[in-house]
Amino acid sequence: MNLKQLAAELGLSPTTVSRALNGYPEVSEATRLRVAEAARHYNYRPNTQAKRLATGRAMAIGHIIPLSTRHEIVNPVFADFIAGAGEVYARAGYDMVLTIVPDSDEERAYREVHSKGNVDGIIVHGPKVHDARLPLLEELGLPFVVHGRSLGADPGYSWVDVNNTRAFERATGFLLDLGHRRIALVNGIETMDFAARRRHGFERALAARGLAADPALMVAGEMTEAQGHDAARDMLDLPDPPTAFLTASFLSAMGVRRALWERDMRMGRDVSIVTHDDELGYLRNGADEPIFTATRSSVREAGRRCAAMLLRRIETGAGAPESDLLEATLVVGASTGPAPRRSDLTD
Amino acid sequence: MNLKQLAAELGLSPTTVSRALNGYPEVSEATRLRVAEAARHYNYRPNTQAKRLATGRAMAIGHIIPLSTRHEIVNPVFADFIAGAGEVYARAGYDMVLTIVPDSDEERAYREVHSKGNVDGIIVHGPKVHDARLPLLEELGLPFVVHGRSLGADPGYSWVDVNNTRAFERATGFLLDLGHRRIALVNGIETMDFAARRRHGFERALAARGLAADPALMVAGEMTEAQGHDAARDMLDLPDPPTAFLTASFLSAMGVRRALWERDMRMGRDVSIVTHDDELGYLRNGADEPIFTATRSSVREAGRRCAAMLLRRIETGAGAPESDLLEATLVVGASTGPAPRRSDLTD
DNA sequence: TTGAAAGCGTTACCAA
DNA sequence: TTGGTAACGCTTTCAA
Numbered sequence: 001m002n003l004k005q006l007a008a009e010l011g012l013s014p015t016t017v018s019r020a021l022n023g024y025p026e027v028s029e030a031t032r033l034r035v036a037e038a039a040r041h042y043n044y045r046p047n048t049q050a051k052r053l054a055t056g057r058a059m060a061i062g063h064i065i066p067l068s069t070r071h072e073i074v075n076p077v078f079a080d081f082i083a084g085a086g087e088v089y090a091r092a093g094y095d096m097v098l099t100i101v102p103d104s105d106e107e108r109a110y111r112e113v114h115s116k117g118n119v120d121g122i123i124v125h126g127p128k129v130h131d132a133r134l135p136l137l138e139e140l141g142l143p144f145v146v147h148g149r150s151l152g153a154d155p156g157y158s159w160v161d162v163n164n165t166r167a168f169e170r171a172t173g174f175l176l177d178l179g180h181r182r183i184a185l186v187n188g189i190e191t192m193d194f195a196a197r198r199r200h201g202f203e204r205a206l207a208a209r210g211l212a213a214d215p216a217l218m219v220a221g222e223m224t225e226a227q228g229h230d231a232a233r234d235m236l237d238l239p240d241p242p243t244a245f246l247t248a249s250f251l252s253a254m255g256v257r258r259a260l261w262e263r264d265m266r267m268g269r270d271v272s273i274v275t276h277d278d279e280l281g282y283l284r285n286g287a288d289e290p291i292f293t294a295t296r297s298s299v300r301e302a303g304r305r306c307a308a309m310l311l312r313r314i315e316t317g318a319g320a321p322e323s324d325l326l327e328a329t330l331v332v333g334a335s336t337g338p339a340p341r342r343s344d345l346t347d
Numbered sequence: 348m349n350l351k352q353l354a355a356e357l358g359l360s361p362t363t364v365s366r367a368l369n370g371y372p373e374v375s376e377a378t379r380l381r382v383a384e385a386a387r388h389y390n391y392r393p394n395t396q397a398k399r400l401a402t403g404r405a406m407a408i409g410h411i412i413p414l415s416t417r418h419e420i421v422n423p424v425f426a427d428f429i430a431g432a433g434e435v436y437a438r439a440g441y442d443m444v445l446t447i448v449p450d451s452d453e454e455r456a457y458r459e460v461h462s463k464g465n466v467d468g469i470i471v472h473g474p475k476v477h478d479a480r481l482p483l484l485e486e487l488g489l490p491f492v493v494h495g496r497s498l499g500a501d502p503g504y505s506w507v508d509v510n511n512t513r514a515f516e517r518a519t520g521f522l523l524d525l526g527h528r529r530i531a532l533v534n535g536i537e538t539m540d541f542a543a544r545r546r547h548g549f550e551r552a553l554a555a556r557g558l559a560a561d562p563a564l565m566v567a568g569e570m571t572e573a574q575g576h577d578a579a580r581d582m583l584d585l586p587d588p589p590t591a592f593l594t595a596s597f598l599s600a601m602g603v604r605r606a607l608w609e610r611d612m613r614m615g616r617d618v619s620i621v622t623h624d625d626e627l628g629y630l631r632n633g634a635d636e637p638i639f640t641a642t643r644s645s646v647r648e649a650g651r652r653c654a655a656m657l658l659r660r661i662e663t664g665a666g667a668p669e670s671d672l673l674e675a676t677l678v679v680g681a682s683t684g685p686a687p688r689r690s691d692l693t694d
Numbered sequence: 695t696t697g698a699a700a701g702c703g704t705t706a707c708c709a710a
Numbered sequence: 711t712t713g714g715t716a717a718c719g720c721t722t723t724c725a726a
Contacts, residue, residue, distance in 0.1 A: 014719090016695085018722090027695070048465040049400040049719080050400050053720070054702055079425065083414065086445060086446065097444055099437060099443070116395045117396065261604075264611075351704095360713045361705095365705065365706095397704040397705090399704085399718095400705090401705040401717080402704080
């Protein structure tokens with residue numbers, strides 16, 4: 001059933017039917033009702049392609065994922081973000097178009113998606129400290145919002161990010177308050193903006209107490225179980241091993257835990273772990289009270305906000321860049337001090 | 348630059364230019380070259396929407412993800428699958444359209460995506476033992492391929508699946524060979540087809556030795572770290588606790604390991620774990636030789652095959668249903684017997 | 695408040 | 711081998 005047929009059934013012109021369905025004011029209430037009724041009855045849905053061609057709007061948002069970036073697509077953060085963004089798109093009648101590209105083709109993919117005109121805007125995932133995509137998109141004039149930020153880029157782009165610097169600063173401060181002085185950082189790859197910021201936060205907290213970060217206690221790499229394990233194993237072999245670990249992901253924390261296990265050490269007794277991720281709800285304080293983070297659900301929230309921001313910009317024709325900084329909470333597993341409360345960490 | 352403008356530049360009709368660019372045979376080699384050259388020079392890309400409207404093909408494949416289904420979107424398996432499918436779509440010039448829907452709206456989403464005509468076919472994710480989506484899609488006449496299978500459905504649909512039954516049967520047999528008699532199964536939700544099959548495999552291996560599964564040693568639920576932990580903790584409290592665990596996911600295995608840790612038990616000495624997932628490369632046998640599975644990369648391969656099958660069906664106008672059964676390998680962490688070799692399991 | 699007609703950028707049919 | 715024209719299904723301008 002298409003518009004013409006529906007109009008014929010109603011004895012109206014396609015024009016009027018279109019107007020009635022799209023909420024134009026100049027159509028009488030009576031016809032609007034008749035039309036709506038008939039549309040429902042015949043289960044009429046306007047053809048997307050035709051609508052797109054006529055309006056010149058793709059009604060779709062692109063997400064371009066570099067293939068090799070295991071960091072992104074295989075990252076639970078990515079999935080949660082996509083879920084959040086997808087909710088918003090669905091409500092607004094937009095499609096979400098995912099494009100998987102080999103890294104080498106990334107630039108071509110952006111240009112192509114632009115000239116083919118099958119998306120109205122783009123979400124940039126996993127920004128690096130120095131990221132060639134932002135100037136490229138600026139040049140193309142394609143509306144975009146970055147999930148994250150890029151330290152090396154000209155400001156002036158729109159973004160939604162979590163406060164990684166402060167989160168890690170706070171977490172480090174928390175461990176310092178518990179008396180730890182040898183704190184290890186098991187970080188993500190530091191060409192990624194988020195990891196660079198986490199390291200800054202870590203170093204800032206140490207510096208605030210007049211401490212310098214020990215390079216032997218800092219490691220950066222793919223955030224896997226194996227990374228956490230190998231890093232912790234090696235560090236625990238040092239003459240002056242760490243008494244606490246700060247990790248950038250759940251998987252790394254799992255690996256650290258395995259290294260402790262292999263040495264018959266216990267979290268909270270011999271060592272503390274603080275990790276910036278969710279899923280660690282099971283780390284409990286002395287009162288068997290779960291201490292957890294909002295990371296996972298807040299990533300979904302970030303997805304929602306990112307998508308909403310982009311749609312707003314598209315529909316209002318962009319304008320001044322916008323930004324949105326979410327505060328992250330942290331998972332804490334440590335019981336050598338007083339049982340930490342969520343509120344200790346959230347502000 | 349659109350087709351008309353390009354044609355004008357060349358002094359040709361849009362028709363001819365279109366034919367030249369789309370490889371129709373009836374255009375002379377000379378003009379084909381001229382056109383190709385000009386297209387490159389002006390960086391011409393045909394407008395997707397117009398092409399779609401004219402051909403009646405959306406050049407897009409839909410993936411509909413129910414929102415609440417944490418099992419899917421947040422599942423690393425999902426991400427790997429998407430990555431594999433995305434590769435194939437990109438090569439074939441198709442878009443991948445992800446739709447996130449509240450569970451209650453799932454049927455409506457399928458109907459809508461169909462009547463709006465913005466996809467040419469659908470991949471069905473996470474089939475249940477009894478799944479209403481398959482008859483619905485059949486009724487709509489929308490081409491689809493299932494990632495997985497549905498025990499309760501009429502055969503006659505196309506699918507790509509991993510041999511879950513046999514994988515778990517083999518893993519169970521492996522533990523039995525090592526002498527274990529009390530084997531626990533920490534499974535996924537058993538209304539999901541894959542989990543039902545895994546359980547069948549488990550029970551079949553026991554039955555083959557004349558053993559019956561002990562209900563107290565079987566648990567099914569969300570495959571999280573917490574699930575694995577709680578299940579293992581409770582089972583280890585039984586008067587006759589398990590000596591081995593078979594888990595359906597990496598996260599569950601992590602939880603089982605934590606439960607062991609809390610009891611100062613060790614894998615390989617006190618207990619064995621076999622899990623159907625990747626990332627457990629770190630479970631090493633006595634010779635410190637990693638024993639690992641291909642699951643993760645094979646999920647990507649499944650994504651590729653699923654996508655390729657669907658595109659083939661769309662382009663050839665479907666026909667007899669097709670299927671593709673991949674053999675799964677398994678992660679094994681156990682050292683109470685002779686060091687297991689990968690080939691022992693892959694047979 | 696309604697309708698006729700043009701237009702969006704392609705492809706596809708029929709002539710030349 | 712090429713070109714003119716209709717068609718795809720909708721929106722939008724202009725008239726009535």
